[in-house]
Amino acid sequence: MTSQDIEKRLLGLCQLADRYRQPGPRRTTETCMAEFGEIRDSARRLYRELTGSWPRHDGDGEAPPVRRPKLPIPSAMIRDQARRRANAQRA
Template structure:
């Protein structure tokens, strides 16, 4: 990994962090958590490539576990269906 690759990768992660928004009427809590996890995983992968081991783990560790996305509440699913039916 060249110095230019490192700079581009860190810049992309900084842009992702800048666009990260708290939950509101436009951004759901699930999207917030997914974006936060994506930023965290990107930083951990970058750290792994630079140092050769995962942060907070031994060098021979396989790496952090993959987190599953939280399930979407049924109320949100019903609302999405209603809005989709109203548009049709």
């Protein structure tokens, strides 16, 4: 990995961190957790590529981190999709 590649990856990681915002009226907790997970995963992958090993935590083994599953779709979105389908079938 060249120094330019490292610079680009670090810049991208910094930009992700700069765009990160806390939950609020227009941002759900799920969205914030997903963005935080993306920042964390990107930082861990960069560390792995630079050092050749995954960063360790207290009590961790040498195993790489597992991929986190995608967050479930909130129930309000599922109800809305069902309502739209029902309205479309009635029409």
